[in-house]
Amino acid sequence: MKQILRFEFEALGQPVDFSGQNNHGHPTAITASTDQSGTRAAGFLAPSSRIVVPNNASWAQIGAIRIDTRLRLAALDGPVTLVQIDRSVALTLRGDGVVTFAVYAPEPADAPEPDSETDSFTIAAPHIEPTDPFDTLSATPPPPFAWQGLNTEAAFAPDGVARVVGTGEYVRIVAEHDGLGTMRIWIDGVMAAIRQDMNHRVLPLVSPGQVTIGARPQDSAQTMRGAIDSLRIWREDPQAPYELFFCRPVSEEAKACWRDLYREVVTGLADETKGPPLRELLTLMDTFARALAKSLARLDVDERQRLFTLSRSYQRLWCQNALDSPAFAELVGEMIALIEAVLPGALYALLADVLNRFSRPGTAELLGAGTCIAETDPAWPHYIDAISQHFPLPPGSLPPGWPPEGGGKAPKTPKPAQPPNSPDYPSKPTAYGD
Numbered sequence: 050m051k052q053i054l055r056f057e058f059e060a061l062g063q064p065v066d067f068s069g070q071n072n073h074g075h076p077t078a079i080t081a082s083t084d085q086s087g088t089r090a091a092g093f094l095a096p097s098s099r100i101v102v103p104n105n106a107s108w109a110q111i112g113a114i115r116i117d118t119r120l121r122l123a124a125l126d127g128p129v130t131l132v133q134i135d136r137s138v139a140l141t142l143r144g145d146g147v148v149t150f151a152v153y154a155p156e157p158a159d160a161p162e163p164d165s166e167t168d169s170f171t172i173a174a175p176h177i178e179p180t181d182p183f184d185t186l187s188a189t190p191p192p193p194f195a196w197q198g199l200n201t202e203a204a205f206a207p208d209g210v211a212r213v214v215g216t217g218e219y220v221r222i223v224a225e226h227d228g229l230g231t232m233r234i235w236i237d238g239v240m241a242a243i244r245q246d247m248n249h250r251v252l253p254l255v256s257p258g259q260v261t262i263g264a265r266p267q268d269s270a271q272t273m274r275g276a277i278d279s280l281r282i283w284r285e286d287p288q289a290p291y292e293l294f295f296c297r298p299v300s301e302e303a304k305a306c307w308r309d310l311y312r313e314v315v316t317g318l319a320d321e322t323k324g325p326p327l328r329e330l331l332t333l334m335d336t337f338a339r340a341l342a343k344s345l346a347r348l349d350v351d352e353r354q355r356l357f358t359l360s361r362s363y364q365r366l367w368c369q370n371a372l373d374s375p376a377f378a379e380l381v382g383e384m385i386a387l388i389e390a391v392l393p394g395a396l397y398a399l400l401a402d403v404l405n406r407f408s409r410p411g412t413a414e415l416l417g418a419g420t421c422i423a424e425t426d427p428a429w430p431h432y433i434d435a436i437s438q439h440f441p442l443p444p445g446s447l448p449p450g451w452p453p454e455g456g457g458k459a460p461k462t463p464k465p466a467q468p469p470n471s472p473d474y475p476s477k478p479t480a481y482g483d
Contacts, residue, residue, distance in 0.1 A: 050115060051286035053107040054260075056100075057279050058091045064100045064262075068281075070107040074100040074262065082276040084121065088219065090276035094123070098272055099264035108134065108254035112285035113228025116140050116150075122216040122275040130271040131222070132280070135258030138251060139196060140224050141271065146213030148241065150224040150234050151198030154249035197247070199232050205242035212241040219278060226251050228285050229339070229346040245347045251284075296368040303426035310422065323412070330406045337399045344391040359384055373431035382439035 055068040062081045064074025077099050082092030091100070116132055118140075129142040141149045203211040214220050214236065223235040228250050234242040259266055262280060263273040299307075314331075317323035345356055359380065366377045388396050406412050422429055 050113065050283035051289070052281060052283050054102065054280065054282040056091075056262075056277075056281075059089050059278060062089055062091065064091065064102075066102075071105060072102050072107060072260075074102050076100050084219075084276070088278055090121070090278040092276045093263040093273040096269050096272055099269075100262040102260035102262070104254050104256050104259055107284070108137075108260070110285070110287060111137060111251040111253050112287075113226055114138055114251050114285075115223065115225040115283040117221070117223045117279075117281045119219055119221045119278040120273075120275060121219045121278070122214065122273070124274045125214075125216055126274075128271045129273045130261070130263065130265045131273065132260070132262055132282075133266055134254050134260050135266045136194070136252065137254050137258070138226070139198075140222070142214055143200070146215060147200050147202055147211070148214060148222055148224075148234055148236065149198065149200040150226075150232060150242075151196040152226055152232075152247070152249065152251050153194055154197050154247075154252070156193045156195040156197075197249075199234065199242045199244040201234055201236065201241040205234075205244055207240055207243050212236050212239070216275075227346050229343040231346045293364065293367070297370045297428075299370065299426050299428070303422065303429075306421035306425050310419065326406060326409050326412050330403065330412055333399070333402060333406070337395065340395070341388060341392055345387075348391070356387065359387065370428050372428040372435065377431075378435040378438060381435040385436070385439050 052068045053070045054066055054072045056064050056074065057067060058064075064076055064079075066072040066074070076091070078093075078095035078097045079100060080092040080094060082090045084090075093099070111134075116138070118131060120131065122129070122142075125142065125144060125146060127144045131140045131142065133139045133141075136153045138153070139149075139151050141151075143149060199205045201212045203209050206212065214222070221235075221237050224233070226232045226247065230247045231243065231245045232247055233240060233244075254260065262277065265271050295304075295307075314327060317327045345353075348356060362376075362380055363384065366372070366374065366380065371377050385396065
């Protein structure tokens with residue numbers, strides 16, 4: 050996840066963005082608020098009170114999202130909008146203090162009627178302009194969109210206990226959509242709601258939409274009365290896999306080989322002959338990755354903790370280029386066992402299918418870059434060996450002589466790299482699903 054908004058009103062009392070993404074807010078009728086404990090915050094007291102964050106490139110791709118805010122309600126006379134990304138995400142409170150977290154998504158064909166008992170998370174529908182931005186996505190009219198999500202009633206609570214937010218005291222609310230299929234809400238560190246059957250990722254903010262805090266984008270019907278001490282928002286970071294992949298120290302020759310491989314893929318996609326089989330190959334791998342990620346996201350708390358520990362260890366050893374270590378081989382075995390547990394037989398089928406496609410016109414050329422990698426990156430064959438030891442590849446699936454015996458020539462010795470160390474890559478899991 051990448052942090053794209055961070056308001057710390059304790060520091061300045063103004064919606065200045067400390068995330069580095071230039072998402073500074075435009076306040077309207079916001080006053081400085083200090084409670085009896087001395088906590089400084091942004092006060093929302095007037096019917097027109099709100100903070101508006103204009104659209105920019107950081108909202109163009111969301112996918113997954115986490116909202117973390119600390120607030121104090123002065124009154125709760127009806128529904129309140131805490132944060133709304135226009136036609137994308139809404140974090141609200143009902144008049145009874147129930148927290149609601151919803152995403153804007155295509156409405157299922159068998160959706161219940163509005164306001165029915167099973168649709169209790171429904172929030173106020175957004176105002177639709179005469180020209181709907183979604184119409185530009187396809188020549189075919191899109192399906193009806195609706196707000197879908199969860200709330201902190203007992204039906205969504207992991208312990209069956211309903212939780213509400215009261216007035217007069219600060220409370221921390223965290224809401225997350227993992228971009229796969231799971232949404233969660235925490236209140237003061239306690240998981241208050243979870244839903245694991247969501248089928249859509251979080252939509253981007255479409256121009257001329259905006260982000261509003263303390264009020265709906267279109268009107269003042271759900272204006273907050275109270276104070277917000279802090280607000281932080283993260284979204285999916287599309288650069289993270291790339292940056293993590295190249296954290297591993299390798300020789301300049303090996304880097305050039307890896308770049309050649311990716312260049313072959315990119316240029317091949319635009320080729321009439323190479324394009325179709327390459328897209329088929331990438332779609333196959335992406336479908337598997339999404340199915341696996343969605344299955345892993347539905348693990349229980351203990352299994353998720355184990356997955357987190359394995360992932361951190363894998364990341365550390367990868368970034369140290371310790372692919373030939375016994376610890377790495379053992380770790381790969383544990384991760385393969387976990388994949389087998391949630392998707393039995395799927396990994397073997399994927400490997401067989403992917404390797405089979407490398408023999409087809411349009412993808413066979415990639416093997417040249419693959420051989421270059423094996424000859425200049427001696428740790429890479431050990432990576433293949435680690436997989437083969439715990440999950441044997443189909444007989445005859447690798448091309449003759451690849452990977453080469455002994456891993457090829459020795460590379461230059463680069464300076465060891467360190468794994469990422471930032472708030473977006475915490476060293477240990479937190480109560481809020483980091």
